[in-house]
Amino acid sequence: MNVDVSEVELVQGCLAGEVACQRQFVERFEGMIFGLCLRMLGRRHDAEDVAQEVFLRAFRNLHRWDRERPLRPWLLTIAANRCRTHLEERGRRPIPTDLQADWLPERRRPDGRDDAEEFQQALATLRPEYQQCFVLFYQQELSVQEVAEVLDCPDGTVKTWLHRARKEMAEYLRKRGIDQD
Amino acid sequence: MTCLDFENRVHELLDHRQTELPDELSAHAAHCAACHDLWRDLQQLQHAVEAWQAVSPTAALADAVLQRLTVEFKTTADTQIVTTRPACSPLTGFMVLLASAAALLVALGIGWRFSSNATYANRQSSSATAVAANQPATSSAPVTDRQLDVLLHDARDAYVALASQAWQEVSTTNMLLPPADAATPFNVDDPAASVPETLSRPLAPYGRELRDAVDSWLQQVFQNQDSST
Incomplete structure (x- = not known):
């Protein structure tokens, strides 16, 4: 698989179950997703957990992605929703001092x-x-x-x-x- | 320009990622301390944002995602296989049972209908006249094939029952009647004088006529039954 494949080809490979495409998909967007999660959640451990959830949800719903629209905002939407849900589950409590900004x-x-x-x-x-x-x-x-x-x-x-x-x-x-x- | 106008214009500039104040706004900030401080704070924020360090996840993030993805798909496939049978709800089972019962009833009905048609198809033409003659002409509604089959059934059963009963009567009577060629053993004029006790008194005077009549009637019954079957 070519490294510079387009998003559509990458998604098609992921939908076909090609592990190489799935890995490339994660590696291409993990910085963006993880960065948003870390800025939103403040803890590296939580951010990595939520980032994994984001990618799993993305793979589950990849067939719903509109190919006429860019992939990045679609992924960020999933990430933003997951972060919001995580914050609600956390009860919007203040981050413990010993866990603040561990990154x-x-x-x-x-x-x-x-x-x-x-x-x-x-x-x-x-x-x-x-x-x-x-x-x-x-x-x-x-x-x-x-x-x-x-x-x-x-x-x-x-x-x-x-x-x-x-x-x-x-x-x-x-x-x-x-x-x- | 008011301070509110200045603030709104500044935010619009920042929304478009512009970091330089136009002359109009710079002139206002030059003689307005509040707006000057606002612009200074926003510039400091902009510098802090630009210094925002890029963060990267651990190298194992992709591996972790792919591993969970594999486990999830495997679990999903196993779950689908396992839940194939339990997925049938009680309502679905009841509907299947109901459909099976309905199908069985339909099959039985169709089979009975064909059987009835095959059995009584020949009799319809030959017995229709007799049945029509026995049925009261009170109903003006057309008779369907199904009703005609039922009537033929009933007529046949009635004929057989009558024949059986008549045969029993004749058998009993023959045992009591004297031979046809035998002389009358009793005096008709005075029946009480010499009538044997073994003979039925009421039937004795009419033995031959009764036997002939019953024989004739039975022959007619059996002929009708043979022609119908």
Whole structure:
């Protein structure tokens, strides 16, 4: 199987049960899916579990994918829904201190805080829909229209959520002194 | 331009991933401290986002997914095989039983119908006249083949029953009657004078006529039955 096969050919191979295509499918999109899950859930272990669930659900429903539309937003929709379900199951409880941001790097500021940790903590303070909107827009670099398609809501709603997420994130980081560097 | 206008314009720019303020907005931020601080905070956020490190899963993620996928498909296939028979619900079983019973009844009905037609097809023409003569002409409704078969059945049973009963009567009577060529053993004018006790008094005077009549009637009955069968 050619490495640069198109998405349609890749999906056809997966539907035919070709293990090589299934592996290539996972390897092609695992960074995107895992990144969204990790930003949303904050824990590497949870993110990997949910990412596996996302791929399993994708394989189960691959025959429903509309070949006229790009595959990436379709996968992100599954991932966003799974993350939302996981957060609801978690009861939106705050992440335990000892489990917070276990994926973050060891590089820390002199005062013991890490920019990435602060950033992730700021993200965790947002409402789930703001988080999804922010992560999809900035990390996955989707347009407002694509975010609206993934989240199945109007463009105006996405803009509103994105504006509020930016404002709350900026305010949180300012209060935490991130902008002092 | 108001501060609200400035904020909305800034967010629209960021929605389109533009990071430079137009001159109009820069002029407003230059003399508005609140809008200047807002723009500064948003720029810091933009820098933090750009520094957002790419994360990658463990190398075993693909293996884990493929392993779960294999187990799931295998489990699904096994489950489908195992649940083939239990998948039949009680309602389905009842419907199958009902359909079987209905099919059996239909088969029996068809078989009985063909059997009836084959058995009584020849009799319909020969016995139709006699049956019609025995049936009261009160009903003006047309008689169906099915009703005609039932009537032929009843008529046949009635003939056989009558013949059997008559034969028993004749047998009993013959035992009591004297031979046809024998002289009358009693005096008709005075029956009580010399009638043997073994003879039936009421039948004794009419022995020959009775026997001839019964024989004639039985011959007619048997002829009708032979022609019908």
